[in-house]
Structures are given as C-alpha cells and as structure tokens.
Amino acid sequence: MCPQKRNLVSNIFAKLNEHIREELGQPASLMRLLAEHPGIRVTLDPPRGSIAVASVVPWHKLGAEKTCPWDTARGGLLGWKMDALSNYGSFRLQRPEYAQIGRCETSAQWSCDISELHGFAASKSALNDFTNTDQMVKADSPALISAITREKLNENLAHRGIRIIRACQKLCV
Template sequence: MIKAAAQFVVGAIQEEFGHPSSLVKLIANEPGLNKPLVEYEKGISSEEVVKWHEFGNLSYERSRPSKGSLNGFGYCLGAHRNYGGVSVRRDDLLNLGTTREVERWECDIQDVAGFSASKSELHLFKSMDAMVEKNSKEMIDEITPEKLAENLAWDEIRIISRVDHDFFQTFSWDGRVFLMNSGGSHHFAASKYIAKRLNTEVPLSGRYRVHGINRVALESLTRDFEIFVMSSHHTHQMGFHRAMQSFKATYYWKNLPRPYTEQCAVFLPKAERKSAKVAEILHASAFQDLGCYLKDISTR
C-alpha cells in the first residue's frame, strides 16, 4: 500500500511537471488501446469501400446538435477538477469530402469493376467473371455475338434501358468504377464476360460521381491537430479519458466510417502544450497517424 501511494505521488508530480505518467502506464498495461486500421481485401461490392468522404458528416452522427463540431474534453471552469466537456467548430472537417459529378460520362463495359446491388453476395467475389461463372453459367454458355446481345437486352440493366436511373461511381482512394444499379447485375456481368472473349467493345454512358478527399480541408485539420487512431472499446476509452483528465490535456474524438466501428479518431490540438506532449507519446508508441493516412490515400 505504501509503495502504491508512493507511485501515485511520483506520478502526480511527474504530470505536474509535464510528463503524462498515467498515459504511459495505460499504454504499457493496455496494448489493445493501440488498434490501427486494417485494409481488408475487398470483393466487388461498392458497400465494402470505406466512405472516407463522409468522415466529417457521418450519417449516424447527423442527428446530433453538434454537426460540424469536434467534441471532447479539456479545461472547463466549474466542472469536476475544472476538466469537462468542450467542443470546437471545424468547417474543414465538415468539408473534408468532395464529390465531382459528370452528367454524360462514357466508358466501356470492361471499365466497370463492381456493383451496388445483386442477388449474389458481392463481397464473396473478386471479379464479375468469378460471380457469373459460379452463379449464372447459363448466361455464358455460348460465347457469341447473339448471346451478348441477348444479355445486353435484359431490361433490368437500367444503365442501358433507362435514362437517368442507374449511375457510375468511384471512390478516389479505391480507384474502381462501380455501377450503382438496382438490378441486372448477372446479365451485365455476363455481357462483360462474353464481350471480353469476343474482343468486342460495349460502350456505356451515364452519370458519374467521383468521391474524394478535400486536400485543403485536410491540410487545415492537420495544421491544427495531431490525429490518431485508437480503440473505441469503452474500457479503453475510459482509461484514456482518465489519463487525459489526470494530465489535464485537451482532446477531441470522433467516430470513423464503417467498417471501423471498433476504432475512433482522437484529435490533439497542437497549440496546447500538454496535448502536444500526449501526441509525442502516441507517436513514440506507434499509434497510427490518421492525418498521414488520409494524406496518403488522398493522392491515390
């Protein structure tokens, strides 16, 4: 008991003089706090692509009254130990995503790599060819112009049979072109399969959306904050909060886009000495730098 009390006193003195001893101890005792992003191998579903352009305005956060704000904890006069909830308005975060739209974009059927909808489990397949070979062999049983025409005539391929219905979409960090469809995936995939083997072009046209990351907004964010990825598990977050409270350092946090529901983003203001010290510790402990990660994928 005496030893524990002595360690507590030493830790308190260290924190008073600018060393976040509680945080250092937490990192040593809770390795699960450091939980970097993992880029999973993807199938041909657009839903598998991480929607980084929505990071600043996630749909499951839009009901909150603090839209466009970062929420966290820091010096708050009158709160317990003068440490409580704080928020800061950040329009750069709200504007982090970009969307460019081309009304009449042209491509060939071979340029399309995936779908938004299908009766097949799109995430199980690495290509359209693999999907149609497994689930729709009858659509590719003849490699002939007639079979190609038969598949292309399927009414549910609405990028062909309708105007302003289905559309194309790309996420710049992913690079692939998806057909955002409401049907016809197997006939479309079969058409692509046959056309490739016949060496026949199938021109397509339609609306095209390209989602990206606003580099100016990202530069603004990373100028003012060090941004890290860590576990969002409640025990890890409670431990981190207590360590930050003990050190009296400001931090903000935010959810990440799906599928990263087990992680969160932590924003540490560079202008605040104690927060900057925490960032130094997290860098030294190899926590993932989300700002660097986003800069990297924004140039892909």
C-alpha cells in the same frame, strides 16, 4: 527540491504535455494506456474485400456526418475524450481539409469496363462471396459469357433483370 515536489512537478508537466498532444490530434492518452497495459492490444484483421457496397470505404462521406439537425458544416469529426474529472464525453473537431475529400463530377462522355466496378448494392448473387465481377459471373451465370459477341451482349442487355441498363440497349446496336 525534495523527491515528492519533483514527482508532482513531473506529473503536472506530463499531464500538460499529454493534453497539448491530444489537442493537436495525437492520441497521447491512448498511447499511454497501450504502453501501460500491453495485454489489451488486439490485431484487427482487415475485412475480406468483396463487390458488395458494404465493403467499399465511403471516403466521400468523411466529415459529412451530421451530429444534429442544425449542423450544416462539412469536415466535422466526432470523437470521445476524457475531461478533467475523468469522465468521457463526445467532442467534435472541425477539419476543413476533410470537407474537400469527396466531390461529384458528372460527365456525359464517361464510360467504363463493368468488371472494374465494385460496390454493387443489389443482386441475386451473394455479393460478399466475390472479390470481382468476373468471379460472380463465372460462378453464377456462365451462360451470360458463353460467347463474347455483340449479339450475346444485346441478348444479355435485353434480359428483364437488367433494368438499369435499358437505356444503353439502343447504343449497342
């Protein structure tokens, strides 16, 4: 076989192999692009974790995004890929296992230590400045923890700014 035909056959098989790998979920064309142009690689520093809700990964929403109003199936992922004419277009991949990731359970007997909570949505404190609740209280409200007693807890729970905990006030007596 002449070198030109061998090269053509090799290119066809390479494209077919890449297409099959893409269809199976492996980012073959991205890997090829990065191998051909190593200068486009950049390191991505992970965001600094904080107690702000924006820093909590919403795993319960993975595959739950709706791409159109009539779309009701969970487990769909939206992405981009190049078609045969080298045009980029969006595509949707249905992955049933992603529909199973998030679930909600309600338990009347559940309790927790508030210092274990992350993902506060609102506060007068700058939530992005703190990696845990203890840091926030020590920096912004040391008077709230000047004494660790039931009386101090009841005083803190009675504060007008703690509206969400009003129902718990009666339990702490």
